[in-house]
Amino acid sequence: MLFRSIGYDIGKKTAAIYTHEILSGEGTIFWNGPMGLFERDEFSHGTTDIARALSLSYWRGANTVVGGGDTIAALRKAEVLETEVDFVSTGGGASLVFLGGNDLPGISVLSDI
Numbered sequence: 001m002l003f004r005s006i007g008y009d010i011g012k013k014t015a016a017i018y019t020h021e022i023l024s025g026e027g028t029i030f031w032n033g034p035m036g037l038f039e040r041d042e043f044s045h046g047t048t049d050i051a052r053a054l055s056l057s058y059w060r061g062a063n064t065v066v067g068g069g070d071t072i073a074a075l076r077k078a079e080v081l082e083t084e085v086d087f088v089s090t091g092g093g094a095s096l097v098f099l100g101g102n103d104l105p106g107i108s109v110l111s112d113i
Contacts, residue, residue: 031065033070051080
């Protein structure tokens with residue numbers, strides 16, 4: 001299959017900038033969604049760089065949260081174990097809704113107990 005010269009994932013320069021930010025900070029890093037078409041090896045480098053930087057930041061003491069099934073697949077592609085991040089949620093969209101301050105029925109019911 002022939003691909004046009006379109007960016008299907010972030011490039012090396014962008015990955016380096018993001019990696020620098022991920023590794024230079026403390027606190028919490030939240031990642032929801034791959035950087036692009038990581039499923040194809042020729043376009044996976046940016047996403048796998050970010051996944052590996054996230055793992056390294058975990059080992060350096062940052063709190064790391066991953067949301068979404070595709071993001072979990074990106075971790076696996078980068079050979080990052082789910083034990084190398086603090087929290088993994090398969091519900092990427094629900095994670096964003098919750099972080100946005102909206103109620104989620106499954107969470108709301110817990111406060112009623």
